Amino acid sequence: MNFLSRCAKSVGAMRSRGPRGLRFLFQDCGDDHSSGTMAEITEKIKEQVGVEMGYHTIPKCRAGLLKYHPKLEDLPERSMKDSYRTAVLPLGSDVKVRERHVNYLGMVRGGRLIEEMDMLAIWICHCHVKLPSLPRNTPLPYTFVTLLVDSVELLVQAKADIDLMLSGHVSWTGTSSMEISINVRQQEQSIAKGIFLMVARNATNTGPAPVNPLKPTMEQEKIYWEAAKERKKKKTTPSTCLDKTPLTEPEQKLMYELFMRTRGTDILWERSNVEKPDFSWISSTQRSTVLLPFPENRNNHNTIYGGYIMRNAVEICYITASFYAGRRPVWQYLSDVAFFQPVHVTSILKLTAYVVYTSDKHMQLMAVANVLDANSFSEVQTNAFHLTYLSEHKVKEVLPHSYQETVWHIIGRRHFQAFQNRK
Structure with a gap:
């Protein structure tokens, strides 16, 4: 058994850290949380924000969408179930996708995996935000950007010839920020997990935009909510940052x-x-x-x-x-x-x-x-x-x-x- 196999086996044996609680809880509700493939998600994001086909050196002006900018108090509360989404990275069935994600050892490239997790986090932001007053077929007057990645942990080396299932949901919200919890599985084995902090910007990217408040509705959601609040507390006094925490x-x-x-x-x-x-x-x-x-x-x-x-x-x-x-x-x-x-x-x-x-x-x-x-x-x-x-x-x-x-x-x-x- 080579080093990579031994490492994967030992890490996998130590712990399985997939979101089994929320995942099975949401599935039991009977709703379809699938968003298709990761490639389809990328296209859905473009459609939602009204991105024109092709590259333009000067992007399409979105100032006209500012009139749909809502007030925080006008936004309805959302649950974690509302934003929970799954997506497939079809490594096993799509040769072109596999070639983009495989390394020379026949395993999934870690950098590509993080890139896909980041894209899913953006999509989950789109699924969480609900503007009741936005007219139908009007582009979402928001832009979501990654502010901080709290952590991404690789639990097991993923094989490049078997489909990956990515899933995630909003686990905490501020006024204009959202924490997104992402998990990656392969044949029901937990592969990776990550915590992303995203911020909502207005249509012209000149200021913050409010997001729907998150209200945990089930016991398992409350556990995730409390864990997210604890992470936020730790971020206010970061122990790894030397300009915030002096030398001990x-x-x-x-x-x-x-x-x-x-x-x-x-x-x-x-x-x-x-x-x-x-x-x-x-x-x-x-x-x-x-x-x-x-x-x-x-x-x-x-x-x-x-x-x-x-x-x-x-x-x-x-x-x-x-x-x-x-x-x-x-x-x-x-x-x-x-x-x-x-x-x-x-x-x-x-x-x-x-x-x-x-x-x-x-x-x-x-x-x-x-x-x-x-x-x-x-x-x-x-x-x-x-x-x-x-x-x-x-x-x-x-x-x-x-x-x-x-x-x-x-x-x-x-x-x-x-x-x-x-x-």
């Missing part, structure tokens, strides 16, 4: 120990630039790629979908982790992905990845996405990604070579600890 005493001690281990002959000013056999510098692990996004990955405002950016971040991190480990690692966890700036279709996207922390067989990677304006070539950071990979054998320790890298090292350590302590 053990972390300050760790910084000093790192300094002592990596200093040169002059204890105050110099450090050795030479790597030793038992460790590597963080800077030496760097891998970068530059991408030119195309209109096929855009929304109705000609900005790039968050799923496209996440897919490419996962793939550059996989390359970086593979080079560092000297073998093919397994992606296990993605956490705290924040979208700081929209990426316009005319922009150039630069992704840079580093191995920032290691522990036995695990590697914690950080990827940074920068947007380069195609006209001025000014550069702005738009995303930061944190991913956990597992190698077949113990990996060499990675250490910081500057103060900035020490900060990355500590942030990476925090994310790895959060991965270990996840429920």
